[in-house]
Amino acid sequence: MSLSRRASTGVCTTAIGRRLRLAAYLRGAVAVASCPALVHAQERPCDAPAPAVDSVLQRIVSATNVGTFVAIDRLIDSLWNGTRMPAERRVAMRSMLGRWHWQSTMLTPVRRCASGASAYMILANAQSGEQDSLHLVMIPAANRIGGFALVQGVHVQPDAKDTATDTARASALRALTRRMAAAGTFAGEVLLAHDGRILYHEAVGTANRASMRAAKLGDVFNITSTGKLITATAIMQLVEQGRLSLDDTLGKFLGPGERPAGAAGVPIRTILSHTDGMTRDSDSLSFRPGTRFSYVNYGYFLLGQVIEKVSGKPFAEHFASAIFAPAQMRSTMRLVLTQVDPALPPAYNVEFDSTGIRFETNPLAQTTAATGAGGLFSTSLDLFRFAEALRTGRLVSKTTLEQMRTPRRELGATDYGFGVDLFRGHNVWGHSGAIPGAESELELYGDSGYVFVLLGNVVTGDPIRRLANALIGTRPFCAGGCV
The missing domain is CATH 3.40.710.10 (DD-peptidase/beta-lactamase superfamily)
Known part of the structure; x- marks a missing residue:
């Protein structure tokens, strides 16, 4: 039986009606912000992320650019230090970042934005010529990631x-x-x-x-x-x-x-x-x-x-x-x-x-x-x-x-x-x-x-x-x- 992408893939809707594939979504203890925020982070004035949050974003991008199983696994261990990540979520994150590397070859940060505990990074995708969006939500009290999402082709x-x-x-x-x-x-x-x-x-x-x-x-x-x-x-x-x-x-x-x-x-x-x-x-x-x-x-x-x-x-x-x-x-x-x-x-x-x-x-x-x-x-x-x-x-x-x-x-x-x-x-x-x-x-x-x-x-x-x-x-x- 044929399945539509509409049925099998999450999508986000922006204010202009454009829909984008949500490549992966990993939820922690808190929910991430809405998808439109992912897209429009590049289009409006914004505050820079706090150094600690910006460091996490950069580490994710660096590991993705390396693209090896070992590099991505080490990243996951370091980001969830002291917290046991469910096996299925670990596999999903590893697969998402590995596939992202395969479909990008090299990611270059273009813009960083933050709002409260949320932070966004817009990245130029060398292979597709598009811009992708990486979104992070931190739990400040626990100093760990609460939510994580990637949308490809936001721009x-x-x-x-x-x-x-x-x-x-x-x-x-x-x-x-x-x-x-x-x-x-x-x-x-x-x-x-x-x-x-x-x-x-x-x-x-x-x-x-x-x-x-x-x-x-x-x-x-x-x-x-x-x-x-x-x-x-x-x-x-x-x-x-x-x-x-x-x-x-x-x-x-x-x-x-x-x-x-x-x-x-x-x-x-x-x-x-x-x-x-x-x-x-x-x-x-x-x-x-x-x-x-x-x-x-x-x-x-x-x-x-x-x-x-x-x-x-x-x-x-x-x-x-x-x-x-x-x-x-x-x-x-x-x-x-x-x-x-x-x-x-x-x-x-x-x-x-x-x-x-x-x-x-x-x-x-x-x-x-x-x-x-x-x-x-x-x-x-x-x-x-x-x-x-x-x-x-x-x-x-x-x-x-x-x-x-x-x-x-x-x-x-x-x-x-x-x-x-x-x-x-x-x-x-x-x-x-x-x-x-x-x-x-x-x-x-x-x-x-x-x-x-x-x-x-x-x-x-x-x-x-x-x-x-x-x-x-x-x-x-x-x-x-x-x-």
Whole structure:
């Protein structure tokens, strides 16, 4: 089953609506300050941290820059001197700092801020070109750390020359993608297009770390929860055809045993917007449908079943005729494998331990068959073709597309439409997804005609996605529902 990054990763929301991945969070005896403070520490006047607190911040950064298991373990021992850190928290902190080193190469302090017992350090990340934020809360009476957090990519500021032309945008994106591939932190495909014209399309990195096979264009990747946008498009096509209604309830299509017992009256529109209240393995609803947002894969799994009931064929076969053919998607498929296919890029979960960075394969990324919730396999070129067909009205009408990309606030979904994720802000719409060893990003930018696609087999592509957003997505393109 495909899981969205929304479901599996904490995020922070700033005052301007931007959301950032919370790379790790370790809580001691007191809670840390809110995430917006992490971001805005670099943007407002602030006091310098006390020397003792500043020393702790610098020691964390120094150990991270060394990046070895021994250096990080010694740091943890010194910071929690006299206090026994729970084993799982120790492993989490060690892994976080080890991975941070791997994804940064070198961190350089840019700014330090303090407020009471809290302190922040903004650091330039040499590999990503972004600024990261390290946050610390001290317990003065005990002279020890009470809370510790890291947010990567709090500030992405491309040079003005990088946004001057499409050629410059493509060049900036290419430079970062290749830099990360050279560092071994990204492998996969990246595509940027404007008005149907591909500006940048490249496969980079090592697709198979056992055979050392390089990634190549045409590799198929698990697109995880990005498949939800395909499922939603198929549902909206059936709505346009009059074969179902958004107000139809689940019980009209699925009988007892095919759905939760208490879900017969759940409207299709609430399932599309993740406001349905259903959870797997529960016959009761966790809340009244249409009252709040809760991202759960199960509803979209059931939408796949609804498509089968209405169309009379397996959902993947329906996708093939209703979506893949008109969009000219030639390499998108539902794989049914009992063992890993060596021709496909393996899915890698990245771990850090005494041996350093270690790549563990996740066979389930290939052997778990796709459902309406995600898990199809595709290429960056096919996802681009899908985006083009969707935005230009070849799959659904422009009116229906506007419905899809309008946040369903009346149902409790402030940044999700009908199968369209809107939480990136800045008129960015589309969908993303991640499971251990597979990530996908499909982003469109208002009505501008820009399309960004990223597929990878290690979940590390966020800096590339954030740069694309900074190069394009901060420009206001539409004043309608996609805002």
